[in-house]
Amino acid sequence: MTGPDLQRWRLVLGEPGGVVGDGQPPTDENAARDAALEWLYGRDEQLVLRGVRQAGSRSGGDGPSTLATVDWLDAVTRLFPRETVDRLQRDAVERYGLHEVVTDPTNLERLEPNPALLRSVLRTRHLMDPQTLRLARRIVEAVVRQLMDQLATEVRTVFAGTRSRRASRFRVARDFDARRTIRNNLGRYRPEDRRLLIETPYFFSRTRRHLDHWQVVLLVDQSGSMADSVIHSAVTAACLWGLPGLRTHLVVFDTDIVDLTADVDDPVELLMKVQLSGGTDIARAVAYAGQLIEQPRRAIVALITDFYEGSTQDALVRSVRDLVEQGTKVLGLAALDSHARPAYDRAVAQRLADVGVRVGALTPGELAAFVAEQVGQ
Template identity: 40%
Template structure:
């Protein structure tokens, strides 16, 4: 290659392992800093694969030796050199893929980490082995991330559960959710512009929403095995939002091979997430039997199973519990995922068997789950 810009870019992509063929002498000061910051993390993976870096140039002027950085200094470099989205990606690689658990064991380092959902998942998985000082920092980070999720999700959930549109009542609240396009077209037909072939609307119509009272019990039964961590986070947030609705009682139960009733903490997603214990097996049957005992008004109860449906306990008992609740006219919903991206990772065969017992099964994002709930309790 003769293009200096292409050489520099390939040098940054390949890192110190390309030093012999693509020396870093042509890098600018900012590029050297970026090279060092990335090498600090990704060289660990390359060495784990058996590759060895050329040590001849280390220790001299302009050395890119990663030992010059500490975790805290490295995080500061990332924030200074890269956009926020890149920092979050590299930070996630460090924690999840490359084993830099020292990032999670120092309160000062935790303060420097960029709060986001991926970090939250790592912290929840790590909290059980954290010392008290670090655990308190984990709680602080958890609250920041959860508050951000609630802030974004609450308006969509409340809109979905606010009631069906009432087209006979006009609304002073003007938004796309209350925009009545049919009435707007009808009221502006006289403004047809033949030249533009368009209606020039000078009056916009908006409809109100019929508020409904919801004398319902919603039981969220959440699989807390490691594979369902994203779903557990969003289930905790959804429980807190649903708890704030009038005339709705929320029961929150998390399980693996043990069952923990967190209904009293359902209003506080941070407390819920600090209470969950990830890992272990999966005993859906026992969890469903426990939740069956919480049902007092079957026709006014929605049972939501959030799981990958990979039953490690008794399948016949699980299916029998589903049949009993369905026969009692409990509304049964199964969510194979409850995360923003709704990745469909679940046992489809088992989900089909549950569907055969009267459970409706879907893979939904949280806002679509709220719409589903709204349709059920309309």
Template identity: 40%
Template sequence: MNEQTAHPGDTPSPGEETERLRRWRLVLGGAAESACGGLAGGDTGMDAALAALYNRDGEGEGGGGDRGAQRSDRRSGGLGGSAPAVADWLGDIRGYFPSSVVRVMQTDAVERLGLQRMLMEPEMMEAVEPDVHLVGTLLSLSQVMPEAARESARAVVRSVVEDLERRLAQHTRSVVQGALDRSARTHRPRRVSDIDWDRTIRRNLAHYLPEYRTVVPQNLVGYARRSRGVQRDVVLAVDQSGSMAESVVYSGVFGAVLASIRALKTSMVVFDTSVVDLTDRLGDPVEVLFGTRLGGGTDINRALAYCQGLIARPQDSVLVLISDLYEGGVREEMVRRVASMTAAGVQVVVLLALSDEGAPSYSRENAAALAALGVPAFACTPDRFPDLMAAAVQGRSLKAWAEQEEGASDAV
């Protein structure tokens, strides 16, 4: 006879069961009160905050699961149309939930409750938890904001940008500058420390002496002394259609960081059906972001034509096109321009997204056409962008880089 051994964790303790029922009650709302029990203390405020967002009249689905199945009068009120009420609610959820949950609820509130109008109120700006998604929303509204709200929004955007710079700037400068230093080669290294031993050994394998079990390095390969001039020209071309909001935010930050590297000459343009050159704003990423105008159509061909005019040294230039590749302009001409630039020696990088959200919906037809030219299109996270730029400035195969990254991701 088989005997089953009971484990201590199989049966929850009374305290664990109470906590489990409490959590389910918060998830399911008032409809579950008879099964899960009531709430007390701070849980009632947390429940009200959830109800205001997820249990509005006519919306039974969404983040609250069954929260809309049976509503009390309190639950059906929502947040109303008052900006102060919404500001109070934003303050409440910051007290009840961790920042990661607050950001999700803010995003849901913008989508479910139509808070775009109220985000133009200064008191709202003081209550929100800043994050990249919120910055995208604020940028899309920046052209219609009253001046008072615009200044508050600018403060929110700056706080997010400064946080991103603290996280990304130093690593980006270090990786890209290191790649630039290693990309310069010389056959007459001045010091032993300048010798690239790996390349030197491979170049001199024909001079291997079996009796001495050694390679005679007749031809040295080394790193050239660091150049004080501009070594590479970088052009960022960023699609500012509405679906690219998060990519626009990260592009603005990275554009400013790259512009701070003296060995690079960095230009940045944003485009929809027109092209705006923001290079003169790269000293301040906040100014870059407020120079964008999210939404509208897309004319990639026109943007590439402008970028071609910025490229004076094709073999020392990197063009980074950040777009979902939905082309509203002349598609065939767009493909021909990319082919022309790559033939001239430009390292063309095409990113479908620069964000943590993965690849968005994109034009597979245009991506395939570019891949046929040897220009792969893929999404890139902000954390990997510095390494991508290092590969680009060194002239390495971006297809191989992307495949290596994908393989490393699958192995995790």
């Protein structure tokens, strides 16, 4: 094993890895890396449980007792590649609760925006003074812009229409039919220079989706565990906003209800108004959604929640059954983010499924595809 490999193992193992090596001390740069990693991961309680460190002991040179958060942020930015810095910042906030990473103005000026920091901003926004909030808004704007760029493409695709087998006279690059073009032009293949001469290109036609006065109500649980879903719901609502014939509402709830529809076209402003909390009254929120619906058979209610009901489950089931029986399409989504990894109360979800709710976990793009499929019928 070479010297650099041994140095990497020393960084992986931390202080116990001091026995690994070829007798040579670490370079100054690797010693600084080790100190930065120790500052963060040295506080892990598992080290005590596994007997790696005694309870109450902290060591590691320039470790936790002498390195301030702002110094640590400077150090990791200088010492590690971008993807590692993102992971370290995420662990600092989400794994170890170091909220000063995003509530200190000096720190915010140094941070590279990423989804983990956005989640932390939403959770700690109430701790920020006006100056800090202005800096935090930079993180919100940057991450929302990235998510909008990604999702807007998916939404445009699903609402543009589906490809059909028929050929089209309109030559649009995204509808290029490569298989048919190659098959019908094979007679013009030139083996000497391995080229296929295209005389006639072919294109798919599209079946247009007809959008006619549909309502979509995104009903989003803003309890503390739902941060990812709140973020992606805001972005999804913004992408659906303004589509012809489609009226989008966004309502967030805990034990109270906040209708944010007026801010749907500005997801940054919308997210800055969200207040993640702990309580949940899903039944009350569903009843509110029912009041918004004008034509039940041309309405979709997407209930985005972990289904942990703080009120009575029977009231929730009755509210949802009323929507289904009047002809409204009701989705129960246990997750709405790029990974769609659900964590939810399965018993409550099953009760809702039994009265006609379609329960599942969708990414924002999959939700947009579902909406497009329904309104195109």
